[in-house]
Amino acid sequence: MRLSIVPANTKFDFVSRRRLAYPLSALLIILSIGAFLTQGLNFGIDFRGGILVEIKTEGPANVAELRATVGDLGLGEVQVQEFGAPDDVLIRIQQQDGAEAEQVQAINVLKEALGDQVSEYRRTEFVGPTVGAELISSAIWAVVLAIGAILIYIWFRFEWQFGVGAVIALTHDVLTTIGLFAFTQLEFNLATVAAILTIAGYSINDTVVIYDRVREELRRYKKLDMPAVLNLAVNRTLSRTFMTSVTTLIALIALAIFGGSIIRDFAYAMIWGVIIGTYSSVFIAVPVLLALNLSRESLSAGADDSEETAPDASAQDMPDTTSDK
């Protein structure tokens, strides 16, 4: 017996759903930008720096316990690190919103919570961000160039409409993910940046797989109108879309449940990314090709037609043309 979640010959009309998907995505993006502008991102220590406290504990320190204790104080991101000796610990808490007084307040809260575990406070100092301005600007440049390269590659392999469509879907996913972070005020740190890049990678992969099928079906069904071909392509890749998303989600859900506090935020972001990435491939990237006036003519000089001319391929493809109409 075999588990089969998506039935074989689905005929959902995905493309017409754009009337629902476009406003929904527009709303999501507006909400994301709104949240970003009004609330901003909750930058962690990596980006905004914080307070460094070096302590000496009574006996060997239990780093895990210390992290839990300090983490529960509501002071934002916390890093706890063994420092040179088993009873020497470096605690970093993120810079608190507000002025000097709030920082002092946070240090007092910390000292109260640690209580008599600590035999000595060796130093308390402010530390700067580990992500400098140069690092941020080079990262932004790298991402912009990477998106440009994706656009050019897809244009070269497909048509410009596909390149633009893929970049629209990608931007959609990245913007809404950043929006999610602004909205929930989840910690935004270096691991988050990695998560966002990962989401971008997933989104592009998912979109290109479906586009590949769109190109194939466009070449095969010369008489079918454009929305029908697009629907056909999405339906035929539906079980793959579903299987891949579910498998990746299974891995991520495991990370979220069992991975501990630090990996959890990261896993949440990626779970969101997989869902939004799958949604945007099907409901945004594909219908957007219609809006961009994709036509068969533009594809006729396509790069690679070998599948069509394969000797035993054409004969057996015909029967199912009729069943699709």
Next chain:
Amino acid sequence: MVNYPRWAIITTVVIALLGLIYASPNFFPQADEAVETSGFLPSNRMNLGLDLQGGSSLLLSVGVDTAIRETLESVESTVRRELRQRGSRVGYSGLRVEGKAIAFRLRDAADSDTARDRLRNLEDGFELEISDDVNFRLVMSEEAETARRQSAVEQSIEIVRRRVDETGVAEPVIQQQGQDRILVQLPGIKDPERIKRLLGQTAKLNFHMLDESVSIQEAESGNLPAGSMLLYSPEEEGRIPYVVRRTVEVAGDRLVDAQPTFQDGQPIVSFRFDASGGRRFGELTANNVGNRLAIVLDREVVSAPRIQTAILGGSGIITGRFTVQQVNDLSLVLRAGALPAPLTVLEERTVGPGLGADSIEAGKIASIIGLVAVVVFIVVSYGLFGLMAAVALLFNLSLIVALLSVLQATLTLPGIAGIVLTIGMAVDANVLILERIKEEVRNGRTPISAIDAGYRRAFTTIIDSNLTTLIAAILLFQFGTGPIKGFAVTLSIGIITSMFTAMMLTRLFIVVWLRRRRPQTLPI
């Protein structure tokens, strides 16, 4: 697609086995040094980043007072230049840096207004104080001093980051601590002494002219011309004294590149100026043929060659009694730029992992549970073929670990994210193929024909989707820094290995199974 030539089978098997062999050191507890060297098995393990394994921590103190002094000295020479303006020279005496000010005394009170006009807005953050019309003091304001201190620390952090990056130590943590210190944490490095040496060198390179108007003996006995100074060659060469003009003719910040190379078997550093530095250097050498140039590094004369001919190409070399290691390090620090102030190591410690052993343990368990869940899901969904895909997935992971170990790339939490994504993509490639085969079976094909068509059609899709991501990863690597680079490395490795396992390894399993069983229907 179903015919699988012998050489391809052999290559695939060899690559898969090499993956297992090179990944193996990571799965055994760290062996003793002696055992490691005696075995023929590879011993390189993955480097784990600071967040996963900890490393060493250096606390550096930025010599901000030196930065302040240098600012004052440079304002002093500006003042000197202003007062000595050609045609309307103002007589003065006792020009010196005095505390946080530049002070001098006018010879003639009649020049007071001229001097005031010239010096009033000379430098931002300096206030002019005049007493008795002749005693001038240009005082550095407190804000200017604070700003200079802060900018010295910030510039130092940038330079430290560049130098550490150049050594290839990936993913350091570099942050300002307190007022004037820098905390540098490096993941398990093998040669902390070299890093300390590299960070300890200011690397301020300047080109001066030698002052040959006085002999060394005269200069050493105190008879030094006003615009000159006495500098020495480095210690190892027996500290030869040189009389060097104070004026910096070309500054080292005009360098755009420095590379270690050889000349007559001697290690040397070759360098290149930017356009304006090259022009300046060309003019200098053209006007001074026959005179001696002093190449001054951190107030030591590394060499003092006589200018034979004008050097117009904008590049040159630094010779000296260097070892290969010194030449490598010197080029590195010159490329990375000079520190605005000297750094001293205050403290050196080993640090535990930033994420903590507990989080890492949780992460390990979570990854294993995730992997098992994925394997179960694929097997339940695709049966025998799913099992083959799952086995290929395990090989894929071992290949990733093997490549990371061989390349000695540093694995951090962001890197693990890259691996999770590639596992998703590896599964995707298999799913694409299997779904395609299913489709072909439904279209009434025979098993062999269905598998053949399934592979052939999934092929372009896999290539297109993976290449798109790979291109993006390469750009991220090329133009990103620090953690972005680390992410790009693991992502690229993962894409390549997952393409290999889906298109070569799973296919090999299927082909072997087809040849053995010659099935009438596919269990899919």
